[in-house]
Amino acid sequence: MTTGTPLLDARALQRRFGGLTAIRDVSLTVERQETKCIIGPNGAGKSTFLNLLCGTLRPTAGQIVFDGIDVTGMPLHRIARIGIARKFQVPSVFGRLTVRQNLSVAEIGTAHDGKAPNTVAEILHKLDLTEIADRSAGDLAHGQKQWLEIGMAMMTNPKLLLLDEPTAGMTVEESLKTAELLRTACADIAVIAIEHDMRFVRALDCHTVVLHQGALIAEGPFADIEANPMVRDVYLGRQ
Numbered sequence: 001m002t003t004g005t006p007l008l009d010a011r012a013l014q015r016r017f018g019g020l021t022a023i024r025d026v027s028l029t030v031e032r033q034e035t036k037c038i039i040g041p042n043g044a045g046k047s048t049f050l051n052l053l054c055g056t057l058r059p060t061a062g063q064i065v066f067d068g069i070d071v072t073g074m075p076l077h078r079i080a081r082i083g084i085a086r087k088f089q090v091p092s093v094f095g096r097l098t099v100r101q102n103l104s105v106a107e108i109g110t111a112h113d114g115k116a117p118n119t120v121a122e123i124l125h126k127l128d129l130t131e132i133a134d135r136s137a138g139d140l141a142h143g144q145k146q147w148l149e150i151g152m153a154m155m156t157n158p159k160l161l162l163l164d165e166p167t168a169g170m171t172v173e174e175s176l177k178t179a180e181l182l183r184t185a186c187a188d189i190a191v192i193a194i195e196h197d198m199r200f201v202r203a204l205d206c207h208t209v210v211l212h213q214g215a216l217i218a219e220g221p222f223a224d225i226e227a228n229p230m231v232r233d234v235y236l237g238r239q
């Protein structure tokens with residue numbers, strides 16, 4: 001559903017690291033319950049961009065409005081409370097705890113915002129983890145760990161979930177299952193996913209943004225992006 005104002009409105013964001021401009025004038029909006037993918041070559045600035053959105057890094061210039069609140073420069077924990085959850089590029093679960101215990105731990109500090117919170121049982125079901133709920137997280141297959149981590153992020157009841165390469169290291173089957181899980185488990189929240197796996201992006205079939213050398217060079221439906229000669233030249237042609 002599209003309302004007057006987008007859930008996320010990132011305006012002309014810029015981030016410099018010394019002499020390097022990692023993000024240059026990138027604007028992006030995300031509607032409630034919308035999924036967008038960000039693609040682009042290594043070093044394009046994709047992770048940096050997510051770091052700006054979730055408060056890990058401050059933008060050098062630009063503004064981030066989330067759910068009507070100016071969150072520019074706010075620290076990570078406050079942005080998390082307002083409803084942005086982040087799954088990082090490297091998976092991190094508590095290996096000695098069970099799947100169920102990992103989800104319970106993630107519930108601490110949840111921002112419920114008047115809504116009924118996600119329960120552990122609901123998240124186990126949504127992420128297809130019920131059958132392995134009592135196994136130690138350290139014993140899980142790589143894909144299952146990644147799904148558990150998505151579940152842990154979901155336990156915080158976010159309005160926007162940021163995923164940095166959720167299918168890294170996965171088999172093709174796991175990667176396609178991840179796209180399916182996101183479609184179903186995250187149907188009622190907004191998602192931004194960074195990905196290098198084009199099978200996954202094709203399966204998600206959502207609005208796709210291309211970053212190259214810190215700049216947004218193209219955006220649109222994935223089918224258009226895939227056919228875009230400039231995108232093929234700087235990125236897809238090299239895959």
Ligand SMILES: Nc1ncnc2c1ncn2[C@@H]1O[C@H](COP(=O)(O)OP(=O)(O)OP(=O)(O)O)[C@@H](O)[C@H]1O
Binds near residue numbers: 017047
């Ligand atoms: N904390 C930092 N300090 C200095 N330079 C950084 C920092 N973080 C990122 N950079 C630089 O910013 C640029 C963008 O990096 P970023 O990690 O955002 O790329 P990416 O698109 O996520 O790449 P990949 O696909 O390899 O994950 C790179 O040149 C990187 O070296």
Ligand SMILES: [Mg+2]
Binds near residue numbers: 164
């Ligand atoms: Mg990255």
